[in-house]
Amino acid sequence: MTGKELAPDVRRAVQSLPSESADVVAKHLVASGQLLEVDPEAAWQHALVAQKRGGRIAAVREAAGIAAYKAGHFREALAELRTVRRMTGDDSYLPLMADCERGLGRPERALDLATSPEVAGLDTPAKVEMLIVAAGARHDLGQHDAAVVSLQVQQLRTNSRAPWRARLWYAYADALISVGRTAEARDWLVKAAEADADGETDAAERLDEIDGIVFDEVWDDEDDEAEDDEAEVGEVEEAEVEEAGDRAGRDEDDATDGH
Template identity: 85%
Template sequence: MRPAGGDRGRSSVPPRPTGPRLPEDITGKELPGEVRRALQSLTGDNADIVAKHLVASARLVDVDAEEAWQHALAAQKRGGRIAAVREAAAIAAYKAGHFREALAELRTVRRMTGDDSYLPLMADSERGLGRPERALDLATSKEAAGLDTPAKVEMLIVAAGARHDLGQHEAAVVSLQVPQLRTNSRAPWRARLWYAYADALISVGRAAEAREWLVKAAEADTDGETDAAERLDELDGIVFEEDWDDEAGDEADDEADDEAGDEVDASDDVAADDDPAEDED
């Protein structure tokens, strides 16, 4: 005999959604068609919830990476066998600085898809875990040698960062002296490459050369992927915070002078009132 209440486990009511609260304006239809089609292998209600969490994660990943990670994690728990879901979880974890989780998700989605373009993120996650040697192992692997140009450039940048981590600053400079550095194209990766090269030059004391590359990076970086403009100001000795403090100090000095002047005037008035000659008059 089943215990009393045993039939409650067969309720047709769907389980209560887990994960962070979903914004009401998200429908799930915002996803690209190929991702929506991939989610069709899930049950109807579950597919809808996963889709909404994926949209929320994508919306937040550059604004609130931790919240984006929580949405991606909720989607992963419900649709972990879908490669697009694992990819979203990997990217959100990486952006949020959860490098161990990011690396695990990246390995999974690479295994599911056979796509080696995840290798740069995997290498940078190794750096985030304090393992620059492993990052360099990935950068010099035969799989990395077969990457297309955008992914290859990203891997070059990661590898240079790993060399910085190891104190190999001169080697980082040399590693970035590749033909792509002199590109005349409007490739989206050029700003990041130029910025990385400028950063490497600064690390070995070649500030004048670094400035030229920071100028190029700042002009090319129309999407704000780097802080090239800010670094350029720092290199030129422009620090707005100090200027602001100086202005505030000048205003304080002016106020102090005014107050001192008022006190002198008041003293003169008192002295005039106490003058005995005026009392005799």
Template identity: 55%
Template structure:
């Protein structure tokens, strides 16, 4: 990407770079904001492939699939790379055209993908099968040497999870539980919710503890304050009684000598 930006004037390259950095930073936590930054970069440098690709991913993250597909196609024309082929096929799914996604899964471009890209293409094809109501075909699509391998790769957890989810949809619960467990074993960075799905299958329920809101807390504080004042008030009354008793004693002491004198 840096090399591509070097073709731009220095000031422009810096502006584009800053926007692309914000796209990468926000695309997961705030995709709408990332999309806004991508549009700025696109307006500044639409002839840079990295900018078109970033704009495509930002549009994809906000489910603007038609726009994303157009940007990915533009980036592919500029670079000649097939790297974006799986996500382009997934855009077709997003547009309600799963049959096109399946057609792309059978194109020669798939053979040019690296292993990660081929696994991603398999996931997209299986998703397209499910979109078309072909659940058994989706399960078969996911069955592959990559799924059977005990080695763990960045895509392993997602592949196992997709297989488990398809099995569960087919009401093969015991097998689904086994593969959710295998997905959890491979999911080192928490990219799936395999642990939650596994707990659900095991009948584990999580109870959320509700926090007392500020209003309730204030009411409790006021009630406690009133109780404290009442307690202090009671203590004051006792003091008054004790003081009164002491005064009576003093009076008695003063009167007693007068009685002796009279006798």
């Protein structure tokens, strides 16, 4: 790991730091990115080191915010994302910020962000993410019917292969389940599972739950053990039969010799 693995624009920004700090920050950013999905807490620790030495760079604050969010440090994530938004004027962080508010147990604040005027200027992927977060906030507040209605948007009927479609379909299925519309939810879970090539949702597992399919690994292990026990019993019985036959043969020979 050299730090050269960073995206060119991020690397250029990091190089504005003093040379010693630039090298350290770059390496920690790379490590954070590599660990983000497999060990979010370690990713956050790397990003924190980078933030302490390169906090005046927006890309560093963004990395720290995303890593903190992934690791469940919602207060720290919200602070970082607010900072990077002020530094860049980029409103695309609003969905993550709203979800941080949910993580902090403040669904009302999440809905305030979801209905802010800036949301209208977001691109479609960010708007969809905000819809999903807002629906989750309504679930938090017990407003399950409202969550269903809030997701009945034009994007729900998309025929495109947009990367956000699986998450939207899954969120809508989850909302339908919460109001007892399980049969409809199953149809949307099927769509979500088919579209979810990257495994972002557990749509397939939810389908199995609805269909009553249970994979009991313990039961399978017990079956295997039972088969092994039966095989061992069979082998013992066979050996006992052979031994009894041998004894009978020896007794017959002894009797013959006696005559």
